[in-house]
Amino acid sequence: MTAQLSTRPVPTGPADDALWPLTSRATDDGDLVVGGVRLTEVVNRYGTPAYVVDEDDVRERCHRFRQAFPDAEIAYAGKAFLCRAMARWVAEEGLSLDVVSAGELAIARSVGFPAERILLHGNAKSPHDLHSALDHGVGRIVIDSATEVARLAAATGGRRRQPVLLRVIPGVDAGTHPALTTGVEEQKFGLSLDSGGAEDVIRLILGQPDLELVGLHCHVGSQVSQPDAHAAAARRLVTALARIRTEHDVTLRQLDLGGGFPVPYSSAETTFDLLDHARRVRAAVADMCALHRYPTPKLTFEPGRGIAATAGITAYHILAVKHTSTGHAYVAVDGGMGDNPRCSLYGARYTVRLVGRRPRGEMRPTSVVGRFCESGDVLAVDVPLPADLHPGDVLAVAVTGAYHHSMASNYNAVARPPVVAVKDGRARLLVRRESDDDIVTRDVGL
Ligand SMILES: *Cc1c(COP(=O)(O)O)cnc(C)c1O
Numbered sequence: 308m309t310a311q312l313s314t315r316p317v318p319t320g321p322a323d324d325a326l327w328p329l330t331s332r333a334t335d336d337g338d339l340v341v342g343g344v345r346l347t348e349v350v351n352r353y354g355t356p357a358y359v360v361d362e363d364d365v366r367e368r369c370h371r372f373r374q375a376f377p378d379a380e381i382a383y384a385g386k387a388f389l390c391r392a393m394a395r396w397v398a399e400e401g402l403s404l405d406v407v408s409a410g411e412l413a414i415a416r417s418v419g420f421p422a423e424r425i426l427l428h429g430n431a432k433s434p435h436d437l438h439s440a441l442d443h444g445v446g447r448i449v450i451d452s453a454t455e456v457a458r459l460a461a462a463t464g465g466r467r468r469q470p471v472l473l474r475v476i477p478g479v480d481a482g483t484h485p486a487l488t489t490g491v492e493e494q495k496f497g498l499s500l501d502s503g504g505a506e507d508v509i510r511l512i513l514g515q516p517d518l519e520l521v522g523l524h525c526h527v528g529s530q531v532s533q534p535d536a537h538a539a540a541a542r543r544l545v546t547a548l549a550r551i552r553t554e555h556d557v558t559l560r561q562l563d564l565g566g567g568f569p570v571p572y573s574s575a576e577t578t579f580d581l582l583d584h585a586r587r588v589r590a591a592v593a594d595m596c597a598l599h600r601y602p603t604p605k606l607t608f609e610p611g612r613g614i615a616a617t618a619g620i621t622a623y624h625i626l627a628v629k630h631t632s633t634g635h636a637y638v639a640v641d642g643g644m645g646d647n648p649r650c651s652l653y654g655a656r657y658t659v660r661l662v663g664r665r666p667r668g669e670m671r672p673t674s675v676v677g678r679f680c681e682s683g684d685v686l687a688v689d690v691p692l693p694a695d696l697h698p699g700d701v702l703a704v705a706v707t708g709a710y711h712h713s714m715a716s717n718y719n720a721v722a723r724p725p726v727v728a729v730k731d732g733r734a735r736l737l738v739r740r741e742s743d744d745d746i747v748t749r750d751v752g753l
Pocket residue numbers: 384386387405428525526528529530565566567568609610611612613709
């Protein structure tokens with residue numbers, strides 16, 4: 308524990324600073340320090356696999372979004388990564404919160420997240436979701452279908468007028484993975500501006516005295532690679548606001564442009580210029596408002612990945628090393644698609660480094676695979692790793708803070724990893740590791 312900390316990259320993997328949490332530092336003896344804590348210390352104390360979250364990184368990303376959009380509301384999309392501590396950090400940083408279920412809402416409630424700063428989303432909210440949201444008095448509910456209008460109005464029971472947004476399809480292709488594309492006509496989210504679907508639901512909402520339509524919402528997709536997708540959506544939606552004013556004589560004041568801010572997962576991907584992006588979106592809104600003589604609406608953005616992804620890394624132990632007849636090196640770790648389903652869902656690939664010792668010998672292309680019984684359980688393909696990797700070594704995988712813990716499964720009845728927060732030289736457990744008992748306890752029939 309006495310090795311000198313240095314900012315020099317350790318030659319144990321691709322040393323791309325943008326991919327590791329903001330407080331990361333490499334040590335001369337080959338360790339990685341995050342939040343002032345050595346990763347080997349975290350591993351010794353909590354075991355592997357373990358999700359490690361850099362609290363300062365999360366708070367700094369929240370701050371950067373608020374700085375980039377000083378007049379807008381930033382609503383963190385909790386589906387990316389939510390636990391009670393995360394909800395508290397986000398609340399303390401002055402953000403709002405998107406939830407998509409009664410469960411996420413329960414997490415938010417348990418830390419007293421201000422109800423007026425919570426938005427409920429979902430293309431098919433259950434009666435339980437809606438009742439929980441109304442009980443808690445959430446600030447806005449985003450309506451996504453005609454049936455939801457009557458269901459929600461009935462559920463309000465005349466308690467109060469519930470502010471709602473309407474999710475519409477902006478007709479913008481974000482240029483992302485098909486499973487992450489949500490801005491085009493042929494998918495399950497939102498109502499069409501082109502076909503009149505949105506128009507019909509607006510009429511329904513305006514006819515419900517217990518619902519107050521306050522604005523429009525859209526989300527073009529996740530990991531958006533098309534730089535102007537948000538600006539294009541903004542132009543489209545301001546035009547829609549102007550049309551609604553003409554047809555219904557209501558001036559909606561809120562425009563929620565969703566999330567989708569991309570993050571790089573490898574050094575081959577470019578980093579995203581948030582400030583430049585913010586300027587373009589603001590300009591698009593300003594231009595269209597001027598064109599339609601429409602008062603500038605209050606904007607909301609909903610970053611999920613952009614706040615949580617880079618703050619998180621996953622630590623694994625190597626369990627097996629193999630060499631194929633063609634000379635390929637395969638390193639198998641004690642986790643995989645159970646804690647990281649993005650590999651098998653989207654073919655996502657990751658950046659990996661050895662931690663805890665200095666490597667001997669050269670780097671060579673190595674594939675890192677998981678322990679789950681599917682051949683698609685692959686975390687990294689032909690990434691440069693030390694040739695002397697052996698069972699017992701610790702590998703750290705970068706950019707696992709978003710859509711990992713929240714998407715984890717018990718496939719193969721493997722217990723889910725803990726979430727450990729690091730900050731100011733201290734590690735603390737946020738979510739404990741599941742036990743085999745947890746898995747058996749739920750199984751109540753015989
Ligand atoms: C998933 C989602 C987000 C967050 O997306 P990111 O790509 O993580 O930023 C925001 N808003 C809505 C409605 C979503 O469905």
